[in-house]
Every structure is written in structure tokens, then in C-alpha cells.
Amino acid sequence: MTNLTPDETKEYIMKKEQYSGNVQKSVYQQEQTNDIYAVNYVLWFVYYAFLIYYTYFAYNAFRYSNQYYKKLTMIILLFAYPFIIYPIQYGVYTIVMYLVRMIYTNTYNNNGW
Numbered sequence: 001m002t003n004l005t006p007d008e009t010k011e012y013i014m015k016k017e018q019y020s021g022n023v024q025k026s027v028y029q030q031e032q033t034n035d036i037y038a039v040n041y042v043l044w045f046v047y048y049a050f051l052i053y054y055t056y057f058a059y060n061a062f063r064y065s066n067q068y069y070k071k072l073t074m075i076i077l078l079f080a081y082p083f084i085i086y087p088i089q090y091g092v093y094t095i096v097m098y099l100v101r102m103i104y105t106n107t108y109n110n111n112g113w
Contacts, residue, residue, distance in 0.1 A: 044082060051078055 004012060055075060062071045077084075 047082065048079075 055078075059071055059075060062068060065071060
């Protein structure tokens with residue numbers, strides 16, 4: 001900012017005041033993102049803890065079962081579930097947020113407060 005002419009400085013200050021909500025929006029979104037990551041991290045551990053517990057007791061002797069391949073496929077799908085569901089979840093979330101933004105005005109994009 002030290003190399004700006006007086007006109008550029010005035011324009012910079014005017015734009016900074018005009019779009020001041022952008023800084024608050026990014027801070028708010030970063031806080032929300034960090035909260036979501038923390039919750040997802042805890043839920044990931046809880047899911048795998050319950051899954052290991054369930055697998056140990058429910059499929060203890062599945063090698064001797066006549067439905068071996070069916071049960072093996074189910075175990076593989078259960079362990080892969082978090083990696084499979086993420087793209088689906090992200091797509092649904094993106095579509096829903098697009099529809100919500102079409103209905104409601106985003107106050108951060110407005111120049112007049």
C-alpha cells in the first residue's frame with residue numbers, strides 16, 4: 001500500500017469499506033469448517049470402533065458359514081463406507097446449498113448494509 005498513488009489509496013480504502021463483509025464471512029466459514037472437521041474426526045473414530053466391535057462378535061466364525069462371500073462383501077463395504085459416502089454427501093450438500101442460495105439472498109454479497 002505504500003507504493004500507491006493518492007487516487008489508488010482512496011480507491012483501495014473505498015473498496016475495503018464497500019466489501020468489508022468478506023473478511024467476516026471468511027472467518028465465519030473457517031470456524032464452521034473447523035467445527036465440521038473436528039466432529040467428523042470424532043465420528044470417524046466412533047464409527048470404526050463400533051464396526052470393529054460388531055465385526056468381532058457378529059462375524060466371529062463367518063469363515064465356516066455357507067454365506068462366506070456375502071458376509072465378506074458386507075464387511076468390505078462397511079469398512080469402505082466412509083470413503084464411498086463422502087462424494088455422495090458432498091454432491092447432495094452442494095445441490096442443497098445451491099438451491100438455498102437461489103431462494104435466500106446472501107447478505108455478504110450485498111454492497112448496501
